[in-house]
Amino acid sequence: MRRILPALVALLVGSVVLLDYFLENPVLNAAGRFLLEGAIVLAAFALLLGLWNLLLVHERQIRRREPGWPASVVILLSTGASLALGLAGWGSEALTWFYRFVLFPLEASAGALLAFVAVSAAARAWRLSSLEGGVMLAVGAIVLVGTLAPQGAALTALGPLRDWIVSVPAMAAVRGLLLGVALGIMATGLRVLLWIDRPYE
Amino acid sequence: MIFCQACGTTNREGSRFCNQCGARLSETADIACPRCGAPNAPDAQHCQKCGLDLARGRDDVWEGPLPRVDVPEEGASEAGRRALGTPEGGPASRARPYGLPPWLDSAERPEEEASPESGAGPLPADEEALAPEAAEGEWSGEAIPIEPVVGVPYRARERSEQPPPPEQREAADLFAIVSDEDVLASRRPSPSEQKHEAERRPEMWLRLLVALVLLVSTMVPVLLRGGPISAEGSIPPPVAAAARAVEELPPGATALVAFEYDAGLAGDLQPVAEALIGEMLGRGLYVLAVSTQPEGAALAEIALDRIRRARAEPGMDARVVNLGYVTGGQAAIRALAGDIRAAISSDWEGRGLADIPALSGIGGAGDLPLVVVLGRDVLAVQAWIEQVGAPYGAPLVAGVPALVEPALVPYQTSGQLEGVVGGVAGAAAFERLTGRPGIGVRSLGAVRAGAWAAGLLIVTVNIGFALGRLLRRRGR
Known part of the structure; x- marks a missing residue:
């Protein structure tokens, strides 16, 4: 029963939501809407559970003085501060200030580091040592410069070339990838609905 | 065989003085211990071998006079065997008449083996209580007594405070030095590590160069509000x-x-x-x-x-x-x-x-x-x-x-x-x-400068690598 009941629930819920997607039926649509609202509530609880788990993990790390425990102290303090800020004045200027002047600059700085890493990696990876490396170097340079070529400059001619690369060979590759991903998602969904895969067990 | 009452040494029959201590020997016949059969002087209160209270033993065990023992010269153990021939009903008659092989008969007693260095000192009270009372003694032909279940250990000899050997001290000093040393700070890199480090050095410089070029190329347009880089371009x-x-x-x-x-x-x-x-x-x-x-x-x-x-x-x-x-x-x-x-x-x-x-x-x-x-x-x-x-x-x-x-x-x-x-x-x-x-047009100058700098870096580095490869080939 412990195995059959979750499978039956998954089968029933999945079928109702799937049929709601394709069919216009008041009963099915109402049932699908009800299940979606339930999923939203469950997701909210999962978020709370995740927060609780985060607190427990870092509290244990601090108590046992595991390596990196000072960072856990910072995490707990930051979490507590942002939680208090949000609960005290949701939608207030204080919370917006927290995002604008703390979180936003920190994450933006971390994201900006990607530029350094990407360029240094590209400089080492796109080498003319092989045919594939040469093709990567040429395509990368054309797309990079062609995307940002100014009007009237000598490099403007790279613009149409860049557009052709993006809309023909790149699009063909992306389409292939997307079709493969879509087929994979369909197969996974069917396997769950047909009780072949049981990820909820 | 006559026993000396002073030192217990056996002397030949007819001896008048102990050949060990010189004491005058009694001419009366010895009496055999009812437990171990060892010959004792006629007026002895305790057995000279096993310590049995001979007076009480006589009272408890043997009512009649103690049997006379004619001890031959072959050895004390022979006395036990002779004791078997004592009157019927005597204590020795109840023992089983097993013989003792010559090699065991001539073996030394454990008491004699225990030297002062072996640690066989006086036992503490709790261990004394476990000691077998009458298991020792010269074997008299009786059944060998059952060994005590709990053995009495010898007292462990105390370790002397001697200094460790020089090689041990040297090894200990070396271990102390190694364990206290900051290995990462003081360890010299191996040749392979030095080579690896040398190979990594250009990469480190490359990263630094990339960071500097990107920083300068993006910051200049921001500080100059666009500067010479135009925000114009085609519309995708x-x-x-x-x-x-x-x-x-x-x-x-x-x-x-x-x-x-x-x-x-x-x-x-x-x-x-x-x-x-x-x-x-x-x-x-x-x-x-x-x-x-x-x-x-x-x-x-x-x-x-x-x-x-x-x-x-x-x-x-x-x-x-x-x-x-x-x-x-x-x-x-x-x-x-x-x-x-x-x-x-x-x-x-x-x-x-x-x-x-x-x-x-x-x-x-x-x-x-x-x-x-x-x-x-x-x-x-x-x-x-x-x-x-x-x-x-x-x-x-x-x-x-x-x-x-x-x-x-x-x-x-x-x-x-x-x-x-x-x-x-x-x-x-x-x-x-x-x-x-809006902000898109204002930011485009910095983004463009950064992208061009990145493209220039990639091409330059590739040219540098290609030249390096060419020079290495020519060098070979």
């Missing part, structure tokens, strides 16, 4: 399509903008958001912002706040509403598409949805004339295409980082997306096309 077709989708909306219509990215990508996506929302408001549209990402609602508020301040028009709060964050990922998008009020009860500031004029006459996101998805990756945009665009036919425009733009071209060419605005360059193109220059 997906951007032009996105601008057309906005232009076609009638004034007073409501558009939904989904903020599906995090702060790490805000540098590339905030200009897109501001360009699109600024144009919508400029055309008299209502804008609803929503997010299924935890950070999205706050990022939306930052962008909307900047737009409100930039436009400074009356009634802007009613025209731009932040509906906040909805949990549930795709389920939340699906719920929003069907009925916004079922998924959300209040906006970011806690106002009820009934008080928001932008929502009047609107059921779900699927009813909206335009949905703009500001996605961090392809999957974020795909979710909205699958849950809103495909089932409800709502027109979708995507704003994504420049890196993601090529991956969305198939959706745009197939009509699932009305248009795509990619990164700062796309935002700048959108602003130029709509005639509302």
Whole structure:
């Protein structure tokens, strides 16, 4: 029963939501809407559970003085501060200030580091040592410069070339990838609905 | 055989003085111990061998006179055997007449083996209690007594406080030095490590060079407000399509903008958001912002706040509403598409949805004339295409980082997306096309300079590597 009941629930819920997607039926649509609202509530609880788990993990790390425990102290303090800020004045200027002047600059700085890493990696990876490396170097340079070529400059001619690369060979590759991903998602969904895969067990 | 009463030494028959201590020997016959059979002097109170109280033993065990023992010269053990021939009913007669092999007979007694160095000192009281009382003694032909179950250990000899051998001290000193030493700081790299380090040095310098060039190339246009780098350029077709989708909306219509990215990508996506929302408001549209990402609602508020301040028009709060964050990922998008009020009860500031004029006459996101998805990756945009665009036919425009733009071209060419605005360059193109220059145009100079510097670096480094390879080949 412990195995059959979750499978039956998954089968029933999945079928109702799937049929709601394709069919216009008041009963099915109402049932699908009800299940979606339930999923939203469950997701909210999962978020709370995740927060609780985060607190427990870092509290244990601090108590046992595991390596990196000072960072856990910072995490707990930051979490507590942002939680208090949000609960005290949701939608207030204080919370917006927290995002604008703390979180936003920190994450933006971390994201900006990607530029350094990407360029240094590209400089080492796109080498003319092989045919594939040469093709990567040429395509990368054309797309990079062609995307940002100014009007009237000598490099403007790279613009149409860049557009052709993006809309023909790149699009063909992306389409292939997307079709493969879509087929994979369909197969996974069917396997769950047909009780072949049981990820909820 | 005559025993000396002074020292217990056996002397030959007929001896008058002990050949060991010189004491006068008694001529009377010895008596045999009823337990071990050892010969004792006639007036002895205790057996000289096993310590038995001979007077009491006689009382308890043997009523008659103690048997006389004629001890031959072969050895004391022979006396026990002779004791077997004592009158019937005597103590020895109850013993079993086993013989003793010569090698065992001549063996030394354990007491004689125990030297002072062996640790056989006086036992403590608790161990003394465990000691067998009468197991020792010269074997008299009786059955060998049962060994005590609990053995009495010898007392461990105390270790002398001698200094350790020099080689042990040397090893201990070496261990102390090694264990106290900061290995990482003092260890000399091996030749292979030195070679590896030498190989890594150019990479380190390369990274430093990349960082410096990118920093200078992006900071100079920012400090010079664009500087010599023009923000002009061609308009990509997906951007032009996105601008057309906005232009076609009638004034007073409501558009939904989904903020599906995090702060790490805000540098590339905030200009897109501001360009699109600024144009919508400029055309008299209502804008609803929503997010299924935890950070999205706050990022939306930052962008909307900047737009409100930039436009400074009356009634802007009613025209731009932040509906906040909805949990549930795709389920939340699906719920929003069907009925916004079922998924959300209040906006970011806690106002009820009934008080928001932008929502009047609107059921779900699927009813909206335009949905703009500001996605961090392809999957974020795909979710909205699958849950809103495909089932409800709502027109979708995507704003994504420049890196993601090529991956969305198939959706745009197939009509699932009305248009795509990619990164700062796309935002700048959108602003130029709509005639509302903003943060996109202002940021484009720095982005362009950075991209050109990156391209130049890649080409230069490749030329450098190629030259190095050529020189190495010639060197060989």
